Amino acid sequence: MVLLQEIKKINDYEWEIPQSYRNDMRVAVRLFVTRRLLEDALGDRSLEQAINATTLPGVMQPVVVMPDMHQGYGFPIGGVAATRLTDGVVSPGAIGYDINCGVRLLGSRIELGAVEPVLSNLADALNRHCPSGVGVAGEYHLKDAELAQVCRIGARWALKKGLATEEDLLRTEEAGCLDGADPSRVSSQTKKRGLNQLGTLGAGNHFIEVDVVDRLYDDQAAQAMGLQEGMLTLQIHCGSRGFGHQICTDYVQELQSAVHRYGIKLPDRELVCAPLDSPEGKDYLAAMRSAANYAFCNRQLLAHAARLAFEEALAGVINNWQLHQVYDIAHNMGKTETHIVDGKKVKVCVHRKGATRAFGPGSPELPEAYRSIGQPVLVPGSMGTASWVLAGTAESMARSWGSSCHGAGRVMSRSQAKREIRGDRLRNELEANGIHIRAGSLPGLAEEAPRAYKDVDEVVETVHAAGIARKVARLRPVIVIKG
Template sequence: MIRLQDIKKINDYEWEIPQSFRKDMRVSVRLFVTRRLLEDALDDQSLEQAINAATLPGVMQPVVVMPDMHQGYGFPIGGVAATRLTDGVVSPGAIGYDINCGVRLLGSQIELEAVEHVLSDLANALNRHCPSGVGVAGNYHLTEAELDQVCRLGARWALKKGLATAEDLLRTEEGGSLDGADPAKVSPQAKKRGLNQLGTLGAGNHFIEVDVVDQVYDAQAAQAMGLREGMLALQIHCGSRGFGHQICTDYVQDLQSAVHRYGIKLPDRELVCAPLDSPEGRDYLAAMRSAANYAFCNRQLLAHAARQAFEGTLAGVVKNWQLSQVYDIAHNMGKIETHVVDGKKVKVCVHRKGATRAFGPGSLELPEVYRSIGQPVLVPGSMGTASWVLVGTAESMTRSWGSSCHGAGRVMSRSQAKREIRGDRLRSELEADGIHIRAGSLPGLAEEAPRAYKDVDEVVETVHAAGIARKVARLRPVIVIKG
């Protein structure tokens, strides 16, 4: 068990678990936390899991952990690990089951004051247009050939169908379509699960939220993003649904034998992996990219449905009800990226699980509009609390593998939340605060109560003060749709 005295303080927002802490660690673990958040993290297994991640073959210095960290399975939520392309591995468990779970943010020129009287109708319309909940099928019933196209094209599939704009894709990580996806590497079981789930939100911590831009901290960046104080914005948080879950399940199972073949010793079987330059590693990456593209397309279709809900409710109420894409970014993903290490360019596979890419200004991967300010980083809160829009910085490129936090981070178990919080009471409290809630399940709502999460403001202040992201705007929820 790791103790506070085993962890070296670098400054108020940065701590280190040295490589010498455990014999099998190949690199150190860098923690972007305050002392208080660090003390909280000692209560669960997140640090132990970060130490385990530091044992992966080919892992580069350091493994990074964000302030919203919490215990996951195998790899901590809020963790980032980069492995060398030449002799490193790819680990499906270090990316997660919900491949390309992520967040999309759309801005608007709709003043809250002008539509406050129809917010309840808007909540109903969003709930009606955006299928959500456990086991709920979507409006798109794909053939297997169509699913294969979605795997290859991602959000470009939606563009071809007239369900996206070129601007949407431009303002999506990787243009909403990762190269190298190969549906032939996806199992028939995963494909069966994927046929009817496209365009659905799912349940759990996934949501659609209408927010008001509460405060702008960086006027230039907010302007580039189309965010103005007092105007509405829309967030969509979801991933690759059962399709991605099954792909990860299949490869975690299959790679159990691969680690023996390659003589890889791991402290936890959930970290199972294969060399990046091996048939097994390449197959997983091709399948993972298929799921990632499915998720980009999924969020695109939900955005299209949300636009229909906005038009249906707000046409005639305001002159301009359009929603314009700000950005769409993954927080569960494995990406091949080039980073500068000790003055040299190195190709690595960056595993981000519950961590957001946060590329700084000048990154060629960013669309022109964001190249001078840095990549938008979307940090959703927890229903009743704020969400944040940040930008990546030059420092995130050198200190955190171009990464930042992804949310508030859980602090209370789901069973404890259900014991301590009543869903109906929570809904009443949130509605008394002016938040319109539409939830498929009251126990599910209780599990996701704001009290079950860390203080998102503290998480954001930490990455801002550490310099790995910079505050742009704070959002306040007015409508929450949960499955």
């Protein structure tokens, strides 16, 4: 158990667990937290998991942890670890089961006041058009060859079907398609799970939310993103569904023996890994990229369904019910990136698990519209609380592997939330606060209650003050759809 006095304070928003803390650490852990958030983190095993992550072969200095950190399995949620391409490893557990879980934000010119009387209709329409819940299939029943195409071309598959615009893809991380996906590296079991789940939200902490832009902090960036105070936005939070879960399951199992073959010693079997240039490592990367592309396509199809819902509920009420893409970003992903380390360009595999890429201004990976302001960073809150739009900074490139936080971060266990919070009461409370809720499961709603999470505003203030992202806009929820 790590003690507060063993953690070195760099400044009010940055702390470090030195490499000397444990013999098997290869690098230090850098924590972007306030003292209060750090004390929260000491209540679970997230710091121990971050220390374990520093034992991965080829890991570069430092392993970074975000203020929304909490205990996961193997690798902490909110963790970022970069491994050298030359002698480093890839670890499926450090990316997570929900490969390319992420958030999409769409903006609009719809004033809240103009549609307030029909928000309930809009919530019903979204609930109808966007399949959600445990075991719910979507309307896309793919053949094997179509699934392979989704794996290879990601969101572009939706564009070919007329279910996306070029602008949607342009404003998606990697334009909605990672190179190097190879569906032949995916098991037949996995493929079966992928055939009927495209275009579905799933359950758990995944959601669709309509928010109103509550306050702007950076007019120039907000203008580039098409965000205006008082206007509606839509967030979609989900990932690669059972397809991605099965890929991670398969490879975590398969790599149990690979670590012995490569003589890799790890403190936790969930961190199993393989050298990036090994056959096992390459196979996992090809499969993981297939799931990432599946997830990009999944969020695109949900965005299309949401647009249909907006049209159904708002046509005849207002003239312009269109939704434009602001950005789509992953927060569980392994990416090959080039970073500057000690003045030299180094190619690394950046593992982000519950952390968002946050590239700064001037990054060539960003679309033209965002190149001068930095990459939009989407930080969803916990149903009933604010969400945030941030922008990446030059500091994030220098200090956090171009990364920032991804959400509020849990602080209460699911079992405690279920014991202490009643789903029906919570729904009534949220409705009384003007938030329209559509939830497939009341116990599931209780588990995701706002007080089960940290204060998202404090999380955002921390990354802003630390300089690894800057505030652009605060969003307030008016509709929440949960599976």
